[in-house]
Amino acid sequence: MTAPETELMHPPVEELDLPTPPGEAGPLDLPPRGTPHRLAIAVRNAVPPALVLLGAIALWYLISYRLLDPSRRFLMPPPHQVVQEGFLVWSTFTEIMRALWLSAQVAFVGLAVAIVLGMSLAIVMSQARWIERSLFPYAVALQAVPILALVPLLGFWFGYNFTSRVIVCVIIALFPIVTNTLFGLLSADRGQHDLFTLHGASRATRMRKLQLPAALPAIFTGFRIAAGLSVIGAIVGDFFFRQGQPGIGQLIDKYRARLMSEELFAAIIVSSMLGIVVFWLFGFLQQRMIGHWHEQARDH
Amino acid sequence: MTDPSAADVVAVPGPASPRPPRLAFRDVTKTFPDGTVALSGVSFDVRQGEFVTVVGPSGCGKSTLLRIASGLEPHTGGEVDIDRDKLGYVFQDATLLQWRTVQHNVELLAELHGIPKPERRQLADAAIETVGLTGFERHYPKMLSGGMRMRVSLARSLTLKPPVFLFDEPFGALDEITRERLNEECLRLFQLEGFAGLFITHSISEAVFLSTRVLVMSARPGRIVGDFDIPFPYPRPPELRFEPAFAELSGRVSAALRGAYE
Numbered sequence: 001m002t003a004p005e006t007e008l009m010h011p012p013v014e015e016l017d018l019p020t021p022p023g024e025a026g027p028l029d030l031p032p033r034g035t036p037h038r039l040a041i042a043v044r045n046a047v048p049p050a051l052v053l054l055g056a057i058a059l060w061y062l063i064s065y066r067l068l069d070p071s072r073r074f075l076m077p078p079p080h081q082v083v084q085e086g087f088l089v090w091s092t093f094t095e096i097m098r099a100l101w102l103s104a105q106v107a108f109v110g111l112a113v114a115i116v117l118g119m120s121l122a123i124v125m126s127q128a129r130w131i132e133r134s135l136f137p138y139a140v141a142l143q144a145v146p147i148l149a150l151v152p153l154l155g156f157w158f159g160y161n162f163t164s165r166v167i168v169c170v171i172i173a174l175f176p177i178v179t180n181t182l183f184g185l186l187s188a189d190r191g192q193h194d195l196f197t198l199h200g201a202s203r204a205t206r207m208r209k210l211q212l213p214a215a216l217p218a219i220f221t222g223f224r225i226a227a228g229l230s231v232i233g234a235i236v237g238d239f240f241f242r243q244g245q246p247g248i249g250q251l252i253d254k255y256r257a258r259l260m261s262e263e264l265f266a267a268i269i270v271s272s273m274l275g276i277v278v279f280w281l282f283g284f285l286q287q288r289m290i291g292h293w294h295e296q297a298r299d300h
Numbered sequence: 301m302t303d304p305s306a307a308d309v310v311a312v313p314g315p316a317s318p319r320p321p322r323l324a325f326r327d328v329t330k331t332f333p334d335g336t337v338a339l340s341g342v343s344f345d346v347r348q349g350e351f352v353t354v355v356g357p358s359g360c361g362k363s364t365l366l367r368i369a370s371g372l373e374p375h376t377g378g379e380v381d382i383d384r385d386k387l388g389y390v391f392q393d394a395t396l397l398q399w400r401t402v403q404h405n406v407e408l409l410a411e412l413h414g415i416p417k418p419e420r421r422q423l424a425d426a427a428i429e430t431v432g433l434t435g436f437e438r439h440y441p442k443m444l445s446g447g448m449r450m451r452v453s454l455a456r457s458l459t460l461k462p463p464v465f466l467f468d469e470p471f472g473a474l475d476e477i478t479r480e481r482l483n484e485e486c487l488r489l490f491q492l493e494g495f496a497g498l499f500i501t502h503s504i505s506e507a508v509f510l511s512t513r514v515l516v517m518s519a520r521p522g523r524i525v526g527d528f529d530i531p532f533p534y535p536r537p538p539e540l541r542f543e544p545a546f547a548e549l550s551g552r553v554s555a556a557l558r559g560a561y562e
Contacts, residue, residue, distance in 0.1 A: 191395035194372055198389055199412040208406075213399045293399045293440045 074261045088264020096251065096263070100270050103247035106162065107234035107278070110169020111227055117170065118226070119179030119219070126185040126211065127203070138184075143175035147233070151240045160244035168237035173226035180222025182292075184215025217294045220286040227282050231275040248274075318336065321345035322382070322464045322496035323369060329377030330364055338364045340521035341378070341411070351490055351497040352397075353507040356517030357561050362500045365522070366468045369498060386413070388462030388495065390470040394449035396441040396456075402428065403437040406455045413460065420459075427455040430492070431485065447478040454489065465490075467499040470508070483509055484538055489536055508550050509541060516553060518560040520557065526556030 057079055064078040077085075087093050121139070125132040147168060158164040188210050196206050238249030246254070248271045255264035323346040330339040338361040346352045356362050367373040369385050406424040415423070424507055428434055431451040441449055450470060457465065467486075471479040483506055489504045490497055490510075507514045508530055516526030530549065532540060540546055 156539060189395070191393060192397065194391065195389070195395050195408075196412070197372060198370055198384075199409055201412050205412065209411075210397070213397065216399070233380060280539045290399065 017127035032036065035213045046124075074259060077262045077265060080271070082262045082265040085260075085262030086260065086269075092166060092263055092266070095289055096248070096267050096270060099246050099248045099251040099267075102245055103231075103234040103271070104245060104274055105250065106165040106238070107169055107227075107230045107274070109162075110166045110233060111173055111278075113166065113229040114170045114173035114177055114226055114230065115223065118174045119181050120187060120223070121174075122178050123207065125182055132182070139175055139178045142171060145171070147172055147236070148240055151237060153217040155241055155243065160241045165234060165237045165244075165247070169230040169233035173230040173235035176229065177222045177223040180218045180225070181215060184218030184222075187218065216290050217286075220282065224279055224286070226284045227278040228275055231271075231278055235271055258272075312392060316321070319347040319349060322447055322463050322497060324381040325365075325369075325378065326381075327378035328368065328375050330361065330368060330373075331376045333561070336347050337521035342524055343378075343528075344515060344521065344524065346464070346496045346498050348496050349494055349500065350513060351511045352513045353499040353501060353511040354515045354517055355501055355504060355507045355557060356522065357519045357557070358502060360517045360519045360560070361522030362502075362517060363468055365517075366466050366500055367496065370466055377477060380456070382464060386460040386462050388457035388460065388465035390450075390453055390457060390465070392443070392472060394446075394453040396449055396452055398441050401438050401440055402433060402444070405452055406459060409456055410459045423459040424455070427458040428475055430458060431455045431474050432491065445478075446474050448484055450474065451485070454485070458489065458493070460494065464493045464496055465493075465497045467497065467501075469500050469502070472501070472503075475553050479503075479506070480538065480541075482486045486510060487534065487536055504553050505541060505549050508535065508546060508553060516556040517559055526553065527558050528553055528556075 020201070023096075060076070060079055064073060064076050068075060085092065086096065118240065120134065150171065151168060154164040185207075192210055194248055196210055201209070221229055234247065235249040235252075238247035239253055240249075242250065242253070248267055252264060252267045252271070255261070255267060304333060307472060325342050325344050328339055328342045329337070331337050333493040344363065354362050354365060363515065364373065366389075368375045370387055370389055371382075382431065397408065400408070403424055406427055407420045410423050425437075428437060430455050432546060433448065433451055433455065436444070436448070444452070445544070453470070471482050473484065486497075486499075487510060497510075499507070511530050514526075514528045514530060515524050516528075517523065518525045532546070
């Protein structure tokens with residue numbers, strides 16, 4: 001949502017070398033006049049999705065009251081009942097929030113571990129072709145292992161609490177971080193590498209001043225994918241552990257089993273919110289950290 | 301790394317030039333592992349205050365010549381004498397770091413050479429002023445035109461006050477007017493800094509306009525097949541390009557270059 005505003009923060013630059021060749025006016029081809037006000041842009045950006053939301057709620061009511069007869073209405077309880085039962089009944093609300101908080105912690109810790117581990121692996125792999133060739137197949141294999149098949153084993157080894165849930169998240173979130181970071185580290189162009197070689201840069205300097213900054217856009221892409229996956233990992237892991245402190249996954253399973261559909265809908269909504277917030281957070285961080293120099297950063 | 305005084309001993313002293321060569325190629329050969337001979341018996345000197353340009357058909361090994369001079373690639377025969385400690389090198393594209401502002405891009409080389417921050421700043425400020433980019437210090441490369449990026453690239457090399465400046469077809473991707481203006485800029489820097497310049501291009505007028513001497517290279521294997529002294533005094537006005545003497549000399553270089561294609 002912040003994209004067009006950020007673009008406006010940089011005024012177009014006057015060309016020093018006299019006539020600007022066509023198509024070379026620089027990446028900031030802004031309309032010279034009639035640039036809309038920030039607020040107007042915000043409104044323009046907010047209105048279409050808001051309309052879609054209203055439409056979706058209307059459709060929801062239509063299904064609840066027109067399509068389903070009262071005996072089957074529990075399949076899709078109307079929105080106000082979901083709000084009523086899921087969010088306004090204090091005991092249910094705290095139950096959901098406590099479970100959500102637990103799952104959020106699992107997701108964040110899992111993501112943090114995956115980031116540290118994944119980036120380290122990628123940095124090691126970027127140092128030599130043979131290291132990459134030796135390790136990469138296992139990163140792929142890790143990705144290919146059906147995580148649900150591992151869940152019972154992990155519970156068996158590490159118990160059914162925090163640790164094994166975090167491990168599920170790490171396994172599921174590691175791969176996109178490794179691949180994107182590695183891709184990014186190898187993306188600096190040959191001329192830039194030559195420049196560093198000419199001036200005697202060490203491996204560490206090259207990594208710190210060239211490869212890592214060059215990799216940031218790709219790294220952020222990896223973070224966003226991994227963040228979404230780690231939220232899914234936290235919920236799915238919890239759902240299948242069926243033991244230990246209940247996270248949002250177990251709660252969803254419980255509501256399903258007891259046909260508590262209003263609560264079930266509420267739990268689904270908040271867990272989606274968690275995923276959306278995490279995704280948005282990384283988008284925001286990306287815009288903040290590299291938006292000023294990276295052209296594609298605003299495309300998401 | 302030999303220092304310039306050591307180079308004196310090795311190099312054959314030029315007939316009338318009192319200045320020692322800053323860069324000397326003696327019978328340099330480059331054969332790639334696949335057997336392709338890129339350079340064969342290339343010899344020439346570049347002295348301080350000389351601007352030597354190499355023109356040649358594409359694929360003749362001009363760029364290889366420069367990569368050998370800079371040490372980016374090893375040669376397989378002959379001798380190369382150059383002090384590579386503070387080398388100016390301008391690449392085919394500006395090779396700026398997109399995440400750094402103009403100021404920080406210009407500071408990069410000083411940074412890599414461990415020059416302390418305050419001094420680095422001063423050097424960068426001076427270099428930015430020299431190339432006429434004062435006021436753009438806080439801009440990112442994506443906000444600049446191709447010509448301005450090339451100026452940043454020039455400024456970046458200037459911070460090291462390089463005794464030898466290598467140019468690898470730096471303005472090939474720019475439009476003609478921008479290229480001409482940057483050529484004039486190059487000459488101004490050349491007079492200001494008094495470096496020894498080695499310039500690679502495939503543009504004859506660029507070569508004649510800039511240089512004290514133009515070498516013509518043949519296609520594979522790359523050999524020097526033409527050697528022209530360019531006598532026009534510096535400073536050279538832009539109008540020099542339209543003088544009959546300029547055209548006559550360009551014609552001779554062009555003829556040699558045509559020969560080089562055969």
